[in-house]
Amino acid sequence: MHVIGAAGLASSVPAVALHTGWMDSKGFAPAPPSEDTVTPRGYATSFNNFYEFGTDKNDPAELGSRLTTEPWKVEVAGLVGKPGTYDIEDLLTGVDLEERIYRLRCVEAWSMVIPWIGFPLKTLLERFNPLGSAKYVAFTTLYRPEEMPGQRSYFSSIKYPYVEGLRLDEAYHPLAIMAVGMYGQVLPNQNGAPLRLVVPWKYGFKSIKSIVRIELTETRPRTTWNLTASNEYGFFANVNPTVHHPRWSQGSERRLPSSLFNGNRKVSTRMYNGYDEVAGLYAGMNLRLNY
Numbered sequence: 001m002h003v004i005g006a007a008g009l010a011s012s013v014p015a016v017a018l019h020t021g022w023m024d025s026k027g028f029a030p031a032p033p034s035e036d037t038v039t040p041r042g043y044a045t046s047f048n049n050f051y052e053f054g055t056d057k058n059d060p061a062e063l064g065s066r067l068t069t070e071p072w073k074v075e076v077a078g079l080v081g082k083p084g085t086y087d088i089e090d091l092l093t094g095v096d097l098e099e100r101i102y103r104l105r106c107v108e109a110w111s112m113v114i115p116w117i118g119f120p121l122k123t124l125l126e127r128f129n130p131l132g133s134a135k136y137v138a139f140t141t142l143y144r145p146e147e148m149p150g151q152r153s154y155f156s157s158i159k160y161p162y163v164e165g166l167r168l169d170e171a172y173h174p175l176a177i178m179a180v181g182m183y184g185q186v187l188p189n190q191n192g193a194p195l196r197l198v199v200p201w202k203y204g205f206k207s208i209k210s211i212v213r214i215e216l217t218e219t220r221p222r223t224t225w226n227l228t229a230s231n232e233y234g235f236f237a238n239v240n241p242t243v244h245h246p247r248w249s250q251g252s253e254r255r256l257p258s259s260l261f262n263g264n265r266k267v268s269t270r271m272y273n274g275y276d277e278v279a280g281l282y283a284g285m286n287l288r289l290n291y
Contacts, residue, residue, distance in 0.1 A: 008030035018069070018088065018186050018194045026095035028117050028181070036103060039112040040181040043257045048190050049106065050209060051158055052141065052148040059150070060190035066147045067189045074195065078138070078215035081129030088194055092180065095119045099184075100177055100285070102200035104207075105239045105273045110254045116198050117181030122172040126251035130168070130216050138165045139197060140213035157228055164208040165221035165235070166199065169281055175200055178211075201272040203237045238282070239273040243291045 050060035072088040097117055105111045123139065143161035145152040151160045170176065179198045180187060187193040192209025198208050205225050215221070225233035232246055241251045250269055258265040272278050281288070 018072075018180065020186060021251055023117065023181050023184065023186050026092075026097060026168065026179075027224050028099055029066065031099035031101045031115060034101040034113065036101070036113040038101060038115055039256060044112055044114055044182070045188050047256065049108075049204065050150075050190055050192070051156065051192070052150045052160070052210075054150045054153075061188075063149060064189035066149075067142075067144070067193070068147060069189065069194045069210075070102060072194050072212075075213045075220070076128050076215075077213065078217050079131040079134040080216050081131065084125070084282035091124065091195075095123065097180070100200075102175075102198060102199070103260060103273050104200070104204055105253060105269065107203040107205055107233070107245065107250075109238070109245075109248055109250060109252070109269075110256050110258075111267075112256050115183055116177065116178040117180040117184070118198065120174055121176040121178050121197065122174070124178055125168075125214075128216075133218050134216040135168055136217045136219065136221055137168060137171045138215040138217055139208045139211050140215075141208055142210045142212045158224060159227065162208060162224045163221065164197070164206055164223050165217075166206075167269075167281075168216070170199070173278055175275055175280065176276065201238060201240060201275040201278045206232070206237050224254060236282075236287075238278075238287065238291075239269060239270040240271060240287055240291065242271075243288055 026275035046061045047057045048060040049057070050064070053060040053061075053063040072090060073085050074091060075085045077083050097119055099115055099117050101113065101115045103111055104114050142148070143151060145160075150156060166176070177198050179192070179196050180194060182191060187196065195211045196209040197207045197211065220235060223235055226235050244250050252266050253269050255265040255267050
């Protein structure tokens with residue numbers, strides 16, 4: 001048994017780490033062809049924002065190997081019928097993985113196209129029997145400063161651990177997934193191993209990495225960048241080319257990799273990052289106030 005305080009999700013099979021061959025043994029349904037050119041894997045795994053390892057884009061790739069991801073447990077708390085602390089292997093028991101090729105739009109006005117491997121967030125949340133009073137989902141990243149040097153930096157403006165959240169209807173949308181892999185392999189540490197959120201219609205900072213806690217709440221949870229600079233980063237953080245960052249335009253983006261030699265590959269930013277099927281979630285809302 002690899003779960004504390006809950007029943008019905010634990011596997012009787014001893015836990016097996018999400019090693020490099022795990023994805024091959026588990027298998028996944030491949031994504032249909034994409035209209036977008038997929039970013040080369042080497043670029044997507046070496047140009048990252050993961051401040052827990054440092055603020056330079058190459059810090060996560062250079063320092064991420066320090067992170068220990070075995071064993072990995074996730075605490076499920078709050079307004080659920082099955083709270084507990086679960087081994088990641090038990091969370092993934094019986095889950096069918098699928099590939100999703102999504103555009104990733106950073107709030108810094110650059111973007112990539114990444115083939116994630118995961119499963120709907122709704123599938124995971126429903127296993128814990130959310131109570132009727134649950135309205136939001138809060139997520140927490142691992143706090144382990146001895147392995148994540150950015151967390152012990154005296155110059156960091158961020159208060160750790162990193163926290164994020166979604167409305168429950170957003171979390172239940174079919175596009176929202178929990179990812180365990182990318183490019184046909186398990187997630188590298190620098191990309192949020194072993195478990196991260198991917199919400200493609202929102203700016204990248206909403207897709208929290210290396211998750212160790214999921215809590216369902218009745219009230220809106222605090223989120224790290226909104227706490228750090230609420231005038232720059234809203235709770236919803238939907239990609240919106242008409243609502244600009246105070247220090248730069250959100251009307252266009254650099255599709256990476258780009259350089260002076262290929263014209264910087266600038267493309268126009270689309271509302272909801274082009275995922276128009278989520279528009280109904282925000283019907284009647286003032287998206288300038290709820291940015």
